[in-house]
Amino acid sequence: MADIVYNDSSVNDIKDNYITLYSNSHPSIAATVRFWILLFLEIPSIFCSIFLLYNLYFDRILRQVLNNHVIFVILIVGLFAQAADASNYLTYLHLGYVWPQTTINCYVWWFIGAASYNLLGMLMAWTSIERHIIIFHHRRLNTQKKRIFIHYIPLISIVLYACIFYIICIFFVSCQNTPDYTQLWCFRPCYLGIFNLNLFDSLINSMLPLMLIVIVNILLVIRFIKQRQRLRPQIQWYKYRRMIIQVLSCSLLYLIFNFPAISMNLALIFGLPYGSTGEFEIFIYFFSFFVPVLMPFICLGSSKEIWIKMKKIVKIQHIINRISPQAFELN
16 A cells, blocks of 8 residues: 655644545545455455466476566565555445454554565566666676676675665654554554655655666667667567567556555655545555556466466366267267
8 A cells, every 4th residue: 555644744734634635535436446346356366376476486387487477476575565554444344444443453553564565666676677687687697696796695685685675664662652442554554754754765665766767777778679679589589579568568557546546645745635536546556456456467467377277277188178078978
């Protein structure tokens, strides 16, 4: 979930605006529609994520492909987001209050919501950068030592950074968290009320990855077009083209559904009164859930190897179904 941020207005005034905004919309027809839309998408999305993770992990060939590793991590982060963040949001839409009403549930929701939302952006930014390395500087990954320093360490570092940062913000920052079970996201974690920390979080963890995604992907397309004809055989470029289409599709999904929320967060930090745009804010945060929910379908649609594997399984099953009745008749 997109972080709900605050400016220098008094906390009581902000909370009053927050309660007024959401009390007028939960439960309501709009909330019911959002509930069924998200539920309708989340169930097949979870199955799609599990299916992809199973194939990426247990298929040795797919597991060894370097560009699949970050996709594997993105899918895991997305599953956590759906299990804790989206599921709590669905419960709130359905009941009109947070359930179960426990402090630990709110802390987990705060942590998973903030960490997964921004970690997906960081991973997408790194994926875009890594595609430059894999396509145009593949020799830098031709030894195990190079792969450790250029591929594995950055990926692990990004995940560790996000987890450690939000563990500190949620559990150890010297402010008083006060969960409100009648409000969306248990109202908020208290670190969002600390201006400098909130600003750092929004600029470095949200806006910077978004800018990198845009710039790096534009450069990736330009570089691909310019060098396709003069560097490698056409069959090799066909493989790289699929890699670029995959990262562009995932990046476009992230940008479409997260840019409005990130822009709103920055506007709130720099003085826009919370609730001034009415229910528009509610729908902005609702759309941010579409990133982890739709990401598995984008990954599946751009994974040619898995589609080929699925077609082979269907073909074999079709042959078995045709042979079995004939064998039964002969007996």
